[in-house]
Amino acid sequence: MAVWALGINHTTAPLDLRGRFAFALDQVGPTLRGLRASYSRQPEAALISTCNRTEIYCAGEQVELEHTLDWLAQAGGVSPTLLRTHSYALQDGFAARHAFRVASGLDSMVLGEPQILGQIKDAVRAAEAEGALGTTLSQLFQRSFAVAKEVRTSTEIGAHSISMAAAAVRLAGQLFEDLAEVKILFVGAGEMIELCATHFAAKNPKSIAIANRTLERGEKLATRFGGEVMRLADLPDRLHEFDAVVSCTASTLPIIGLGAVERAIKRRKHRPMFMVDLAVPRDIEVEVKALEDIYLYTVDDLAGVVQTAQASRQAAVAQAEAIVDAGVQSFLHWVDQRGSVPLIQQLNAQADEWRLSEITRARKLLARGDDVDAVLEALSKGLTQKMLHGAMAELRAGDSEARDRASAAIQHFFLRKER
The missing domain is CATH 3.40.50.720 (NAD(P)-binding Rossmann-like Domain)
Structure with a gap:
C-alpha cells in the first residue's frame, strides 16, 4: 500500500495563494468526495486545511501524486505549474514523517503550538464521516496523535512558544x-x-x-x-x-x-x-x-x-525529532507487514483445510472402532505429508538452479534450529 501527501503551507506559498485552497470544516466531506471520484480506483483520503496549510493525504495501490496535484490546482483555480512551484509532494516514509511533525507542532509557524493537533483530529473525523478513511490512513493519523502526545509530554517543545x-x-x-x-x-x-x-x-x-x-x-x-x-x-x-x-x-x-x-x-x-x-x-x-x-x-x-526564543528550544526540537523518527519506523514496519497479510490469510486457510480433512478422517476411523493410537499416528502422518508435499515436489522438479533455490528455502523454513 502506497501513501502520499501533497500540500502548501506558510513556508512555501504566499497568503493569497493559500487562501485559494482554504476549506472550511463543513466543506471537507464534499471536497474529499470530489477528489476520490476523480480517480479510476478511489484511494483513501484526508484533507487538512488551516490558516497556515492545506494538505491532502492519500493511500492506494500506487502513488498518484500528479493526479492529486492536477485536481487540487483545478479546485483552487490555478495552473498545475503554479501550484507545483509552491507545493511539496511526499511519499511513504517522507509523507508519514511530515504528518507526525505537523501533528507535533514541529512544522508550525508557532513552534510547538498545540492547536494544530485539534485541527487534524477534526479533519480525520470529517474524513471518517465521509467514509474516505481506510485502514492505512487511520493507522497513520492514530500514530501521529500518539507521537504528538509523546512529544508534548516528553519534551519542552511548547514551553516557550509565543502564540x-x-x-x-x-x-x-x-x-x-x-x-x-x-x-x-x-x-x-x-x-x-x-x-x-x-x-x-x-x-x-x-x-x-x-x-x-x-x-x-x-x-x-x-x-x-x-x-x-x-x-x-x-x-x-x-x-x-x-x-x-x-x-x-x-x-x-x-x-x-x-x-x-x-x-x-x-x-x-x-x-x-x-x-x-x-x-x-x-x-x-x-x-x-x-x-x-x-x-x-x-x-x-x-x-x-x-519565532523569538527559538534558539532556547533547539534541544527540545532534537528530542522531538527523535520521537518522530521512531514513530515513522514503526509505521513503515506496520505497512510492510500489511503486505504479507493476504499470504498469511491464504496459509491459514490452507492449513485449516488440511486440519479439517484429517480430523474428519480420524473421527470416521474412531467411529468404526479403530485403535486410538493408530488413528492418532495416521492423523499426524497425514498432516505432515500434506504440509511437506509442496516442498518435496519442488526438490524433485525443475532444473538444478531451481532445486538449489528450493533447497535453501526449505532449509531456512523447516530445518532451522530454535534459538
Whole structure:
C-alpha cells in the first residue's frame, strides 16, 4: 500500500495563494468526495486545511501524486505549474514523517503550538464521516496523535512558544502606550478569536466588542469578557470607534473593505488603528495596509514575532525529532507487514483445510472402532505429508538452479534450529 501527501503551507506559498485552497470544516466531506471520484480506483483520503496549510493525504495501490496535484490546482483555480512551484509532494516514509511533525507542532509557524493537533483530529473525523478513511490512513493519523502526545509530554517543545494571539498583543503594546486605554473589536467568534480575546482581556482594555454573523455565538463570547456584541452588518458604521481590530472568520471574501477603513480613519481624525487579519482567505482587503495611520498585520507578518526564543528550544526540537523518527519506523514496519497479510490469510486457510480433512478422517476411523493410537499416528502422518508435499515436489522438479533455490528455502523454513 502506497501513501502520499501533497500540500502548501506558510513556508512555501504566499497568503493569497493559500487562501485559494482554504476549506472550511463543513466543506471537507464534499471536497474529499470530489477528489476520490476523480480517480479510476478511489484511494483513501484526508484533507487538512488551516490558516497556515492545506494538505491532502492519500493511500492506494500506487502513488498518484500528479493526479492529486492536477485536481487540487483545478479546485483552487490555478495552473498545475503554479501550484507545483509552491507545493511539496511526499511519499511513504517522507509523507508519514511530515504528518507526525505537523501533528507535533514541529512544522508550525508557532513552534510547538498545540492547536494544530485539534485541527487534524477534526479533519480525520470529517474524513471518517465521509467514509474516505481506510485502514492505512487511520493507522497513520492514530500514530501521529500518539507521537504528538509523546512529544508534548516528553519534551519542552511548547514551553516557550509565543502564540499568534500573544504576538498580536505584543505588537499592539508597541503601538499603544497603555492597552488599558484601547477599545478593541474582535470580528468572528471562533477558536482563534476566543484565544486572542483571552490574551487581550488580560491587559484590561478600555472596552471589548464582538462582531459576528450570528449574535447568539457572539453574545456568548462577549459575556465571557464583559464586552458588547454587534452585527457584522453594523461594522462599517462603527469601525471608527475602535483602536484595535482583530479579525478571523471563515468568509471566502473580505468583510472589511478599503472604503470602510478610509471612512473610519477620517472620522477618527487620523488617530492610528491597529488591525490584525488572522483569516485565510483574508478578512481585510490587502489595499488597507497601504493607508496612513493603519497598522495591519496578517498571519505571515506575525512570523518574525512568533519565532523569538527559538534558539532556547533547539534541544527540545532534537528530542522531538527523535520521537518522530521512531514513530515513522514503526509505521513503515506496520505497512510492510500489511503486505504479507493476504499470504498469511491464504496459509491459514490452507492449513485449516488440511486440519479439517484429517480430523474428519480420524473421527470416521474412531467411529468404526479403530485403535486410538493408530488413528492418532495416521492423523499426524497425514498432516505432515500434506504440509511437506509442496516442498518435496519442488526438490524433485525443475532444473538444478531451481532445486538449489528450493533447497535453501526449505532449509531456512523447516530445518532451522530454535534459538
